[in-house]
Amino acid sequence: MVLLDSSPPGVLPRRRPARPGQLSFDELGTPLREVTFVVLDLETTGGSHRDDAITEIGAVKVRGGEQLGELATLVDPGRGLPPQVVALTGITTAMVTGAPRIQAVLPTLLEFLSGAVLVAHNAAFDVGFLRAACEQHGHTWPRPPVLCTARLARAVLSRDEAPSVRLGALARLFGAATAPIHRALADARATVDVLHGLLERVGNVGVQSLEELLDLARESTPHRPTTEQRRKRVLAESLPSAPGVYLFRGARDEVLYVGTSGDLRRRVRSYFTSGERRRRVRDMVAQAERVDSVVCAHALEAAVHELRLIAGHQPRYNRRSRTPLRAWWVALTAEAFPRFSVVTTPRDGAFGPFRSRQQAVAAMETVLDAVPLRSCTQRIPARGAAASPCALHELGRCGAPCAGLQTVEEYAPAVAAATALVEGRDDGPLRRLADEVAALGEKQRYEAAVRRRDRLAGLIVALTRSQRLAALAAVDELIGARPDGTGGWEIAVIRCGRLAAAGVARRGVPPMPVIDALRAGAQTVIPGDGPLRGAPAEEVWLLHRWLSTGGTRLVHCEPAWAEPARSAAAWTSWAERARPVGPLPD
Incomplete structure (x- = not known):
């Protein structure tokens, strides 16, 4: 194996800091003049990395138009070379006999590739052989960024200028100093000249960074x-x-x-x-x-x-969050015999929000399975009415106030139970619904059990979200600080479910003076009506997620931020692990 460096004779090559094989997101924006390329070519015993083996490796390392080094070696494939390969490349079995095997060459080659962009003509061929060699001999393929000069040429050059993107044709087009002759190092040198010729052209289409270059040559040409x-x-x-x-x-x-x-x-x-x-x-x-x-x-x-x-x-190209104030809520009506109603304007005591009316109706109907509120929509006076009881009364799910069979006082416990469920003070209705799911499963009524289970899981998710949002919106002022990962703090002042101020205390800066300044200049928030006090639900949920993840610390909270003890959150694990309660019939 021959490893050449561009350093003057008698001078040791300058060692560069080791870099990971996969470039980071920040490095993907590197200007092209600062990118290190390793231009590679392989000769093999055939065209399949599954059945054939590498016989020769040639690689040239360049950056900013300057050659940094070369690597060249024959490789003993451990078998005789087919006559057609000998005729094409001139490499004979005698030439590779005694050469190092690929397992001895790989460590040096991978080190040579470290931190660079791998360039090859028809790169999928070369990369396939290298990946297969790494897998066969216990090396981790470093997954370097790969640039195919054939694809790049087709993206940059017109078909009139370059009817063919074969390496020989491109080498002639760009006047390469070395002609490709199906020998690894010679072909790699020719590919370097082709690469430099293409890099001179990519500026015409606005490409100046590595990210843009890789995008230009990527496989999905229709995009x-x-x-x-x-x-x-x-x-x-x-x-x-x-x-x-x-x-x-x-x-x-x-x-x-x-x-x-x-x-x-x-x-x-x-x-x-x-x-x-x-x-x-x-x-x-x-x-x-x-x-x-x-x-x-x-x-x-x-x-x-x-x-x-x-x-x-409301930009027409944004799909999500165009109408964050538009949502559906489930609320009790204000009348002598209250009932649940789906509304778009949240009232105190409502739960939600839901993205569609259908979701709100499904949650409302699930609650009615456990709480004996009336489901009819007629307005009933306090002293009752003379209507005939409906079928729900016969099923024991309604006291029939419409027929005067239930007074306001007798109806009040159902209203109190529904209110306690929504506010998180009593999860008894959820327990009763879960018991019904289990009972249906024991009776082998699996389809009914699955339907009940899914409806209950949806209700638990909706109530949990609603109660958590309402709890945060109820806090007049909350200040949180999250580590920024570099020794500093990200700070947020939250008032009535809205972000009132934001700032950072960099590493080495005392955070409390920054917090005091942010608090003094924070936006004044006047709370509105409804469970979220007028705050948009998406903003409250965004703040809740930030406060409850990432190691955020509470610096100040007035009044205390607390969620109800019997909230639906206690049932979240039940909803998440809900599985079919038995085999469904064919």
């Missing part, structure tokens, strides 16, 4: 952006590399799309590459004329601003 879309990446040039919210605007300054990112500039640039495959978003990018941004202290503030901007502008 490749047009040249005009790539040129629009200049819309991202003025954006900061900071967390926040971005807004795509159209020709009439209308907001087309709102999104959030931890790095605004990098995220917006990604919209102009083939990494973005959503058809509607690609259509949006084609119409975009400007991108505005709102820099935020951290990801939580960015997510909240995104919700608010989507609600305010």
Whole structure:
């Protein structure tokens, strides 16, 4: 094996810091001049990595147009070479006999590839053989970024200019100093010249970073952006590399799309590459004329601003959260004999929200299975009415106040039971419904049991969410601090279920003065009506998730943040582990 370095004679090669084989997300934005490429070529005994073996390896390491080193070796495949391979490459069985076996070569080759982008012509062939060799000999394939010069050529060159993207044809097109002759090192050198020729062309389609280069050459060619879309990446040039919210605007300054990112500039640039495959978003990018941004202290503030901007502008290319204030709730009516009603305006004592009326109705009907509230919609005066009892009265599920068979006082316990269930003060109805599921299973009424089980699980999820949101919205002021992973803190001031202020205390900065300043300048929140005190449910849930995950600490809370002791949350594990209660009949 021959390992060459570009250092002057007598000078030891400069050692570079070891880097992982897989580039990080940050490194994917590296300018092309700073990317290290290892251009590789293999010769083999045939075309299948399952049945054939490597006979020769050639690799050239380059960066910024400068050659850093070469690696070349013959490899003993442990078998004779077929005549057609000898005729094509000139490598004979005698030449490879006594050469190192692939298991001896692999460690050096993998070290040579470390931290670089693997480049090959028809790269799937070479990568397939290397992966198979690693699996066979106990090495972990490092999964380096792979660039195929054949695919890149087809993406960059027109068919008139390059009818063929074979290595020999491209080498002639770009005037390669070395002609490919089906020998590994010679072909790798020729591929280096082809790569440099292609890199000179990619700037014409707006490619300047490694991420964009890999996207340009990726397999899914139908998703490749047009040249005009790539040129629009200049819309991202003025954006900061900071967390926040971005807004795509159209020709009439209308907001087309709102999104959030931890790095605004990098995220917006990604919209102009083939990494973005959503058809509607690609259509949006084609119409975009400007991108505005709102820099935020951290990801939580960015997510909240995104919700608010989507609600305010209602961009036609955003599908979720366009109407965060529009939802369905289940609430008791205000009359002598209250009943459950599905409403769009939450009232005190309501539970929800639900994304559809059908979901709200299903939850309401499940509660009525355990609580003897009336389900009829007629308005009944306090002294009763003269209607005939319905079938529910005969089934024992209604006291028939409509027929004057139940007074207001006799009806009140059912109202109290429903209110206690919604507020989390009594989970008895949930227990009764769970017992009914078990009883149906014991009677081998499996289909009915499964239906009841699924409805009960849905009710538990809905009540848990509702009670947790209401508990957080009931807190007048709460201050949380979450470790930012670098020794600092992300801080949020929450009032009545809304984010009132956000900031950061970097490593080495005392957090309490920052918290005091944020608290003093926080937004004043006037609570509204309903269980969430007027706060949007999606924002409250976003804040709840941030407070209950990631090691967030409560710095201040007034009044105490507490969830009801008999809430539906105690039944969450039951809902999550719910399984079929028996074999369903054929």
